Amino acid sequence: xxxxxxxxxxxxxxxxxxxxxxxxxxxxxxxxxxxxxxxxxxxxxxxxxxxxxxxxxxxxxxxxxxxxxxxxxxxxxxxxxxxxxxxxxxxxxxxxxxxxxxxxxxxxxxxxxxxxxxxxxxxxxxxxxxxxxxxxxxxxxxxxxxxxxxxxxxxxxxxxxxxxxxxxxxxxxxxxxxxxxxxxxxxxxxxxxxxxxxxxxxxxxxxxxxxxxxxxxxxxxxxxxxxxxxxxxxxxxxxxxxxxxxxxxxxxxxxxxxxxxxxxxxxxxxxxxxxxxxxxxxxxxxxxxxxxxxxxxxxxxxxxxxxxxxxxxxxxxxxxxxxxxxxxxxxxxxxxxxxxxxxxxxxxxxxxxxxxxxxxxxxxxxxxxxxxxxxxxxxxxxxxxxxxxxxxxxxxxxxxxxxxxxxxxxxxxxxxxxxxxxxxxxxxxxxxxxxxxxxxxxxxxxxxxxxxxxxxxxxxxxxxxxxxxxxxxxxxxxxxxxxxxxxxxxxxxxxxxxxxxxxxxxxxxxxxxxxxxxxxxxxxxxxxxxxxxxxxxxxxxxxxxxxxxxxxxxxxxxxxxxxxxxxxxxxxxxxxxxxxxxxxxxxxxxxxxxxxxxxxxxxxxxxxxxxxxxxxxxxxxxxxxxxxxxxxxxxxxxxxxxxxxxxxxxxxxxxxxxxxxxxxxxxxxxxxxxxxxxxxxxxxxxxxxxxxxxxxxxxxxxxxxxxxxxxxxxxxxxxxxxxxxxxxxxxxxxxxxxxxxxxxxxxxxxxxx
Amino acid sequence: xxxxxxxxxxxxxxxxxxxxxxxxxxxxxxxxxxxxxxxxxxxxxxxxxxxxxxxxxxxxxxxxxxxxxxxxxxxxxxxxxxxxxxxxxxxxxxxxxxxxxxxxxxxxxxxxxxxxxxxxxxxxxxxxxx
Numbered sequence: 001x002x003x004x005x006x007x008x009x010x011x012x013x014x015x016x017x018x019x020x021x022x023x024x025x026x027x028x029x030x031x032x033x034x035x036x037x038x039x040x041x042x043x044x045x046x047x048x049x050x051x052x053x054x055x056x057x058x059x060x061x062x063x064x065x066x067x068x069x070x071x072x073x074x075x076x077x078x079x080x081x082x083x084x085x086x087x088x089x090x091x092x093x094x095x096x097x098x099x100x101x102x103x104x105x106x107x108x109x110x111x112x113x114x115x116x117x118x119x120x121x122x123x124x125x126x127x128x129x130x131x132x133x134x135x136x137x138x139x140x141x142x143x144x145x146x147x148x149x150x151x152x153x154x155x156x157x158x159x160x161x162x163x164x165x166x167x168x169x170x171x172x173x174x175x176x177x178x179x180x181x182x183x184x185x186x187x188x189x190x191x192x193x194x195x196x197x198x199x200x201x202x203x204x205x206x207x208x209x210x211x212x213x214x215x216x217x218x219x220x221x222x223x224x225x226x227x228x229x230x231x232x233x234x235x236x237x238x239x240x241x242x243x244x245x246x247x248x249x250x251x252x253x254x255x256x257x258x259x260x261x262x263x264x265x266x267x268x269x270x271x272x273x274x275x276x277x278x279x280x281x282x283x284x285x286x287x288x289x290x291x292x293x294x295x296x297x298x299x300x301x302x303x304x305x306x307x308x309x310x311x312x313x314x315x316x317x318x319x320x321x322x323x324x325x326x327x328x329x330x331x332x333x334x335x336x337x338x339x340x341x342x343x344x345x346x347x348x349x350x351x352x353x354x355x356x357x358x359x360x361x362x363x364x365x366x367x368x369x370x371x372x373x374x375x376x377x378x379x380x381x382x383x384x385x386x387x388x389x390x391x392x393x394x395x396x397x398x399x400x401x402x403x404x405x406x407x408x409x410x411x412x413x414x415x416x417x418x419x420x421x422x423x424x425x426x427x428x429x430x431x432x433x434x435x436x437x438x439x440x441x442x443x444x445x446x447x448x449x450x451x452x453x454x455x456x457x458x459x460x461x462x463x464x465x466x467x468x469x470x471x472x473x474x475x476x477x478x479x480x481x482x483x484x485x486x487x488x489x490x491x492x493x494x495x496x497x498x499x500x501x502x503x504x505x506x507x508x509x510x511x512x513x514x515x516x517x518x519x520x521x522x523x524x525x526x527x528x529x530x531x532x533x534x535x536x537x538x539x540x541x542x543x544x545x546x547x548x549x550x551x552x553x554x555x556x557x558x559x560x561x562x563x564x565x566x567x568x569x570x571x572x573x574x575x576x577x578x579x580x581x582x583x584x585x586x587x588x589x590x591x592x593x594x595x596x597x598x599x600x601x602x603x604x605x606x607x608x609x610x611x612x613x614x615x616x617x618x619x620x621x622x623x624x625x626x627x628x629x630x631x632x633x634x635x636x637x638x639x640x641x642x643x644x645x646x647x648x649x650x651x652x653x654x655x656x657x658x659x660x661x662x663x664x665x666x667x668x669x670x671x672x673x674x675x676x677x678x679x680x681x682x683x684x685x686x687x688x689x690x691x692x693x694x695x696x697x698x699x700x701x702x703x704x705x706x707x708x709x710x711x712x713x714x715x716x717x718x719x720x721x722x723x724x725x726x727x728x729x730x731x732x733x734x735x736x737x738x739x740x741x742x743x744x745x746x747x748x749x750x751x752x753x
Numbered sequence: 754x755x756x757x758x759x760x761x762x763x764x765x766x767x768x769x770x771x772x773x774x775x776x777x778x779x780x781x782x783x784x785x786x787x788x789x790x791x792x793x794x795x796x797x798x799x800x801x802x803x804x805x806x807x808x809x810x811x812x813x814x815x816x817x818x819x820x821x822x823x824x825x826x827x828x829x830x831x832x833x834x835x836x837x838x839x840x841x842x843x844x845x846x847x848x849x850x851x852x853x854x855x856x857x858x859x860x861x862x863x864x865x866x867x868x869x870x871x872x873x874x875x876x877x878x879x880x881x882x883x
Contacts, residue, residue, distance in 0.1 A: 006883075028883060061883050087883040112881040121875035125868060147874070154867045166863030170870040177865035183858050206854035208847060215843040239841030253842035261838070275842065286837065300836045307836075313780055329835030332828035335766045336777065359830060366822065370761050396829030403820055425767075425824035432820055457815035465817060 006080045009109020029054035064088045083110050099133035108140045114148045131155040189218040319346035325356035338363035358388050365400045374404040395421040406433045424453040443475045460488050467495045472503045497523040518548050539580035546588035562590050579603040594645050598652050600630035605656035609663045615709035631720045654724035661717040665734050668710035701752045711741040758819050759802035767821040768813040774806040
């Protein structure tokens with residue numbers, strides 16, 4: 001705009017005076033600060049009105065910029081002043097104030113406001129509160145100004161023709177913004193020009209558009225952050241939901257497909273729509289070979305009919321048409337006939353479906369393998385392997401070659417061929433080939449099977465092979481560790497634990513086994529006990545074993561382990577206290593009557609001999625109670641024991657009791673022998689007064705009580721020997737000591753009162 | 754290690770179930786060689802093969818005793834979808850919802866383009882004279 005009327009905001013007509021309001025078009029005089037200073041300093045207010053219009057306008061602009069009041073003598077219209085204020089506010093960064101002033105302008109005047117707002121558009125865009133006011137002041141100019149139309153389209157949010165405005169203003173393609181790219185990518189994917197939408201653009205697409213992409217088959221993953229129920233719906237469309245979710249969400253066709261793929265006929269709850277009927281018919285055909293063409297979808301009907309014709313048994317040879325060759329899912333069904341050389345490609349199929357022809361050629365290697373024609377099989381496999389672009393077919397060709405090499409005794413060549421293929425089946429073959437050399441050579445391949453197998457049964461079969469190996473090696477250890485993570489049956493798991501115990505005890509002792517089972521606890525306790533230094537006691541082992549023992553239908557190995565554990569008790573070093581383990585086994589009912597008596601007595605006597613006892617404890621050792629229980633049980637139930645068992649039990653019991661009585665008796669005698677000396681020592685340290693001597697007196701009384709407790713304990717133990725085959729002289733000597741002590745103790749007690 | 758392969762002898766892919774093995778056996782027995790000695794040898798082989806498959810694990814996936822041909826359950830065919838391995842069924846979509854979403858996306862793309870263009874022009878536009 002060259003010139004325009006600042007007084008009314010009208011556009012210039014090219015004259016010196018506004019055609020609308022008659023005010024001169026003089027622009028504000030240049031000079032800014034100087035102008036206002038000069039005008040205000042030299043002219044009094046009454047004379048200000050006589051100043052040139054340009055100077056007054058300049059003065060108004062400067063006064064507004066300085067925040068000073070405007071004298072009425074400036075004689076400018078309110079619109080003009082509002083315009084200058086709006087301009088100043090924009091320059092000062094106050095968009096709210098600027099838009100307030102612009103709202104005071106005549107609706108269609110002051111078109112320069114569009115340029116003024118365009119100059120600060122980024123700031124305006126960042127100030128969402130200002131958008132409605134900005135749209136209001138720009139709206140009158142939309143038809144005459146592309147800038148105004150563009151700003152209103154952006155800030156107005158509801159502009160219906162925003163697409164047209166953008167095409168006029170920014171070009172037809174909408175540029176390289178993310179949404180523009182998302183729109184282009186979506187349109188290309190839906191029309192088949194592209195295979196997918198770039199991952200970074202998918203989140204910009206609405207759920208409805210994602211559904212459309214899923215239907216077009218160009219979306220494979222669920223984008224993050226998609227809200228429900230759109231997420232579940234899309235998951236169902238993509239085949240990522242469970243069968244239940246899919247059926248519940250109403251995707252009957254997908255639910256029927258899922259049922260078919262798992263080998264089941266689609267259930268009644270999915271209804272009887274054409275999609276469900278198609279999958280029922282497909283299931284029938286695959287499982288029973290019954291072809292119900294009327295229920296199959298038209299596209300599938302023809303393929304299946306043609307496939308059936310080359311799948312059934314027939315004499316002579318038949319050609320394979322395009323429809324079958326084009327669908328790789330039909331090929332496995334052709335295999336038996338193809339492997340007999342009964343199929344050949346129909347005219348033109350070789351050119352149109354070269355992959356199928358290579359596959360068919362590889363099938364002709366199987367009769368050669370069956371006939372032992374190894375060079376012929378190698379020749380076919382080599383040709384297919386070289387020509388095939390498809391990794392699956394190339395791997396299968398190498399599999400054929402490996403078999404031929406194996407049969408020729410060229411194990412290394414066979415393993416080389418199999419080494420590059422990825423898949424559990426190839427690993428199984430490599431294991432078989434390697435094991436023909438030696439058993440250990442199969443181990444790495446067994447590890448590979450466990451890693452690659454998608455089928456739990458195959459993985460378990462591999463584990464069963466692993467447990468046949470008992471030669472320690474790092475590979476075996478690694479496999480066992482991995483196998484202990486798997487869900488396998490209890491017997492197999494136990495065998496793995498036993499292997500781990502033999503070859504990897506230190507790891508097993510502390511391994512954080514997932515979903516710890518009862519047998520894990522036993523073998524881990526056993527490993528921890530056997531390690532040096534031992535970090536578990538016999539009691540923990542017995543407790544873990546008792547836990548297994550109580551399990552209904554306990555496996556046979558638990559009884560074997562129990563026998564092993566009890567048999568080992570007698571050979572334990574003297575420092576090992578086995579009493580807790582024996583009591584645990586006894587309480588769980590894991591010991592026979594004879595063993596219970598024998599091991600209780602043994603463990604009790606062992607504890608009595610090794611553990612420190614003091615009268616100040618105020619109670620007997622657990623070993624003494626165990627020994628007494630063993631003797632009691634012997635006298636109460638010895639009639640239940642066979643004669644030969646009874647004899648060995650009696651012999652060992654008598655020995656253990658005698659040993660315990662001797663130990664305790666010796667302890668009591670040693671105390672008796674030291675008694676006088678201790679008394680004498682106390683007497684020497686007696687206090688000089690009665691009061692001072694009280695602690696000494698108490699110590700002497702306690703000493704007598706301790707002697708009495710020793711004698712009581714010795715008498716108690718000696719009584720256990722009653723009726724058992726124990727040396728009479730030993731009993732006589734002990735009784736003599738007890739009698740002497742009993743006679744002396746009252747005297748000693750009186751002396752200390 | 755048994756190197757003879759019952760599946761290969763019967764001419765069936767590894768993993769074929771017992772029913773398939775029986776059918777293959779029946780088919781093969783019908784086409785024995787004319788020479789009686791050779792026919793006897795063939796029949797012995799076929800019977801052995803059928804017995805081995807019958808005695809094997811119920812799930813062939815767990816079989817570890819025989820070389821697998823094909824090694825891949827798909828018989829070496831590329832694992833692409835088709836009639837017998839159909840791709841997911843996405844179901845019908847809501848055309849009106851798609852159309853509305855597309856209009857919204859276009860409008861957003863247009864606004865995005867306008868914002869970029871306005872910002873570009875703004876940088877080149879000084880404020881007009883007051």
